[in-house]
Structures are given as structure tokens and as C-alpha cells.
Amino acid sequence: MRRRYQKVQELLPEIKRMxxxxxxxxxxxxxxxxxxxxxxxxxxxxxxxxxxxVLPKQRGRKPARTLQEYKYENQRLKMENELLRDFITLMGRK
Incomplete structure (x- = not known):
């Protein structure tokens, strides 16, 4: 079976114009x-x-987190915990 290939790539600007x-x-x-x-x-x-x-999906292990990132995450979670505790006490629950 013969392949019918036309060089349509060269016609692309004309095709878009049409x-x-x-x-x-x-x-x-x-x-x-x-x-x-x-x-x-x-x-x-x-x-x-x-x-x-599109970039291919990254496979394998995730890159290691630094100590600075762990400290920041711990600080954020502590603040979140305090806010939640304050909210619960304001609502009258223990």
C-alpha cells in the first residue's frame, strides 16, 4: 500500500490564513x-x-526537604493549632 504524504507543513501559513x-x-x-x-x-x-x-511527569523519590523547610512547617502547624484552640474556647467548648 502506497503512502500518500503531502508536504502540508509547508502550507501551514497559507492554511491558517484561509x-x-x-x-x-x-x-x-x-x-x-x-x-x-x-x-x-x-x-x-x-x-x-x-x-x-508538556514536561514529562517526574518519577522516583521526591527530593529531600531541608531542615529550614521542616522548621517552617512546624512553626506553621503550631500557629494553626493555637488559632484552632482559641476559636474553640471562644465558641464555649472545651
Missing amino acids: LESGMSQREVAERLGLEGDRPIHDLLKRERKKAKQ
């Missing part, structure tokens, strides 16, 4: 003589994927 002028993707494909199932849709999808370039 779409901005109000033509549908199907009309653009017919005007440029592109074959296949939704060639314009697939091209635009690939372009959006390239533009996104």
Missing part, C-alpha cells in the same frame, strides 16, 4: 487538493501538541 478568512477545514483541504480523512484537522492538532510541549 481559516482566518472564514473558510472551513474541508473547503481548505479541497482547495489545496489534500487527500485523506481530515488532513487540516490533523495538521492543526499536531501543531497544538508541538506548541504545548
Whole structure:
């Protein structure tokens, strides 16, 4: 089976211009003589994927926390505990 590959990448600026002028993707494909199932849709999808370039999910162990981070977390939790205790006493509960 022969591969029908057209160099649509080179036509990308012209395709975008046509779409901005109000033509549908199907009309653009017919005007440029592109074959296949939704060639314009697939091209635009690939372009959006390239533009996104998501970083891969980090695997493995989390980086070690520093002593400074632990001290800050302990201080934050103590303050939160005191605020909660004050709120409960103001509400009249023990």
C-alpha cells in the first residue's frame, strides 16, 4: 500500500490564513487538493501538541526537604493549632 504524504507543513501559513478568512477545514483541504480523512484537522492538532510541549511527569523519590523547610512547617502547624484552640474556647467548648 502506497503512502500518500503531502508536504502540508509547508502550507501551514497559507492554511491558517484561509481559516482566518472564514473558510472551513474541508473547503481548505479541497482547495489545496489534500487527500485523506481530515488532513487540516490533523495538521492543526499536531501543531497544538508541538506548541504545548508538556514536561514529562517526574518519577522516583521526591527530593529531600531541608531542615529550614521542616522548621517552617512546624512553626506553621503550631500557629494553626493555637488559632484552632482559641476559636474553640471562644465558641464555649472545651
